[in-house]
Amino acid sequence: MTTNQTTNPSVFLDATAVLDGPLPVEISMEPIIQGAPFAYERVLYDAAGAFFAVWACDAGVYPRVKDKRGSFMYIISGEATITDEGGTSHELTAGSVIVLPHGWVGAWDIRETIRKVYLHTTPVPPYRAGVQPSAFLAAADVLERDLQLPDPAVGTSWAPPVAETVVFDGPDGRCAVQERGPGVFRRAAAKRASYLYVISGEATVTDADGTTHELTAGSAVALPDGWAGTWDIRTPIRTVHVDTAPIADK
Template identity: 30%
Template sequence: MHTLAAAALLVTTNALQLWKKPVAAPPSAPAIAAVDDHRRAVIGGHNWLTHAPPSYFARDKLTVKGPRANTDVGAPVDATRPLVKLGDVAVGSWSCSEGGWLSPAPRTSTEWFIMLEGEGSVDEEDGTRHRFAAGDVVVLPRGWSGRWDVQKDLHKVWAVHTHADDGRSTSPVIATPSQMSDGDIYKAGDTAVRVWTRQPGPVEVRDKATTESIYVLSGEMFVTNADGSAVRCVAGDTVALPRGWTGRYDVASAVKAVSVVVGKETTSAAAPAPSVSHAGGKRRPIVGGNWKCNPATASSLDELCRNFDGVAPYLEKCDVYVCPSNLHVALVKDNFTPGVHVAPQNCNFKGCGAYTGEMSVDQIQDLGLGWVLIGHSERRGEFGLPTPAESNQLMATKLQYILDQGLNCVFCIGEPLSIRQKGIQAIVPILKALEDKSRVVIAYEPVWAIGTGVAATPEQAQETHKGIRDWIAANVDRATADAIRIQYGGSANAGNAPELSSFPDIDGFLVGGASLKPEISDIVKAIAEAKV
């Protein structure tokens, strides 16, 4: 059973409970303080964690009260009676029997919810229907208006962010369990909905920059306050962390979760983020397909997208992204196997405005995309030597901007050695401050091999990747070096991918010509199986 579906079943039975009895924390965590009888732990005046009691979703109340019977503390559009309220963010749960109603007034908030049970749909004003069922994540953006319909008794956990109009799309966003690989499901303004995985180990958080509501899909972790009080969180639990929170996570077994994050994210924030690549010395592999300036005709796009259908069985073990030409990004973003990310080949660091020929992070996020590639040698200059337009310092400025805006980045570096080191040196402060190292992927490009079909020997590639990792260890720190993913970007193909994948410091590939062919799935398979 898929982890998300399993989580939904857990919720309907016993996962959503009133405060759990204190349990023994892992040895690295402080002793757990006694928990009172309230639904919320209070820390520094903030409500930070909540669970719904078992009777919260009482099915008998649904039949007694009839259609559209609210049996919870707060309704989806009523933030005055939530389980917890943190400034402009409210978190709660809701259940409803079969029925339907119009919501003619545009919403003044963005709502995120995960379906625990049941079936429903929302219609846009033009009649476009979006269906959802147990395990799905739904986002109703600010400004949405239309019709709600519940086809089967519905239970959900929700979070609402009340905010000013930011001019973004008002169309609902639905993510099914098969589409929930690590990354952003939705990102607009200061509101992000994302799936993330955190591997075992502790994470310290100081003065959290955002408010975050976390729904745990699988795994086990302890959340500990600054005063040493802690609570155990498992599948089905909802954790609300306020802006300014200080404490720690201790992950006992790998946690997968979906969360809504509200506020201006910073690279130093230590809250869980889009994905985590490092686990006990293992990094989650990642393969990217760079289409460059291909294809020549839009009619060829469907065929290129179908080449990625074969990667579906490996998405649980490997991240996959595609970089279409900027003209084609919007045309293909919904045409790939669910779970494959689309990443533009460049963006600016200024935003929207009088920047002819550029693409902004705002525009990328408006399309629902979570990744971007920058610094490719074919943009930096022939043979990888930087031009004034694509200097190392500019790339560092661009990377900082991208991360601050909430996107993840593939950062390309090339040859020769002196240029490669200068490229990394420019981003050392960023890597030091970046808590979730998986948000940056380094793509090493042996420029002499790009587009030639001539690859470095696996031993040469491993030697260079190890050199990059050792340099990061010496100039940033060993933890960053061990966690950061390094892709090989020199003419990888189905023939050489298995041997290249066997080397410990090669975490994936940035694929050029082969990404235009069905063999891309063989490349993904090779590294997904090698890194198990």
């Protein structure tokens, strides 16, 4: 059977570029309490509702208010403390995941240069009222926790079901640490985008037009809304996986 449906291609960055590659774009860190005036980044994907990039910043203290978008982050290296306005703090180290949703208020205290993969999303109304807390998963839970398969009766667009630990699920999107076993899985065009950072494992992602990307530990891939293609997972693959909510019709 043929189809005239247009699909959107994936966008990929290999592990070398993500982990050690140059970050050519200079970003002002204002407002600054103390520390480095600029961060640096490499943009992987930039479209309506989502901005996916690799970012690094030297030591400093930076207040922040999330009044336009939410942020999902995987820490590649470095050390920092994130403190919510209410006083809750999280220690960021290599392998940890932090979500700062739309409505979050707080501050960064970077002690050792942070390098991260991050996704900004534009939340879909209705928004959560008031100041929102961060959501956090420590590195040991991201890298080492045994993940349990969900009830097979729960619906999924994949087969078999995925094992996961959910970090955040809200108007900004859904973030989880996921693991999938070997196999070949076909995905039809989806109405919401997915963004992934590979923690471990090997797989090939093939777009509908035949373009392929080799996923290994440290690589990142954006699967925009409308993407369709095939996963060929050769060894169990663990990812930080963010699904965005559908972009509101204009």
